[in-house]
Amino acid sequence: MKDLLAVLKIAVPDKIFIKDPETSDLGKRIIENSIILINEIGFEGFTFKKLGKKIGSNESSIYRYFESKHKLLQYLSSWYWAWLEYQLVIETFSISNSQEKLEKAITVVTRIVKEDSNYSHINETILYKIIVNESSKSFLTKEVDLENKEGYFEVYKRLITRVSEMIEAVNNNYPFPLSLASTILEGGLHQHYLKDHFPSITNCKSEKTPTEFFIQLTNNSLK
Template identity: 75%
Template sequence: MKNLLSVLKISVPDKIYIKDPETSDLGKRIIEHSILLIDEIGFENFTFKKLGTRIGSNESSLYRYFESKHKLLLYLSSWFWAWLEYQLVIETFSISDKGEKLDKAIKVITRKVEIDSNFSHVNESVLYRIIVNESSKSFLTKEVDNENKEGYFEVYKRLINRLNEMITEIKPDYKYGLSLASIILEGGLHQHFLIEHFPSITNCNNNNSPTDFITQLVRNTIQ
């Protein structure tokens, strides 16, 4: 398993970028430091000029990889969803009990993320904070329908479909599997956001995690 992880390559839809950042040292530095800078100052205040200053590179060099900061956010989001999908597959593939498998999947999807040492240029824990706080900005745009047709969100949708398959394996006649799968993914993110920013309107906290809440919600729904 360790050897398998060491050769893993996270795949992001190639239309999102101009040049694959994984193919060069500069590209990896762009990814590494864009994550840290967005986490530090927020996506609204993030610019390629500021990133270029941070990594000691011309702003024009960054545009050789991404045509806009929006495309960069799409890349970071897709990278995270692909990485999370891999965690989901690895941690559930040997579980034969359908209920236990879904419970494990919910845990993987809704837990706080720790750093994965297999990707030294990506701090997954910091990237997760960006996903919680900023990822919706990648698709709450006027261009979302065209970008969807171009396949920008295929990894995100594939992850939801994996959850849907696990739900319908337990209850084949359940009509809202995709909707429930979407709630698992987005609901977990939202609860983590509320814990951090609006703790007075959620029951989730250090003692009652979003995983606990979502697991109970799903069990009660598909019993």
């Protein structure tokens, strides 16, 4: 299964980009260096002009791939969710016990990410930091309903549905599987953010991880 992942292409909804960055060396450099630059200066300070300077290319060349930095952030977010979905499938497919499968799924979607050598132009560790700090900006906009209708968030929603189905497999009478699944996914990011920036308002520390919290919360909810 891991060998299969190595040859699979992470699929991002094609309406997000103008030209698929995976199809050229320049496109891959745009993705690789945008991750590094956003992590260094934040999404607010990030511009295509600064990215162009970093990669030694005209700003206009970046616009041939993405119409705005907002679309680029959506691409990075969708790529991350698709990559995480593959991790989820790989690490749970051989588990037959529903309870164990769900706990493994919670672990996968709430743990700190380590770099995956299968994608040399994308540093998943740095991308994960961007997802924790910036991903909500990809959908907290006035255009979210239209973008949702056009399929921009299909990977994100599919991942939540997968976790929801695992919740139902443990307790099919539980009335809020989707709500719980989305809470686990977004809550995991939020707890990691609080742990790093507002440690006084979370119990999640190095010895008490967000994963432990959400496993306990889920198990108690499904009793």
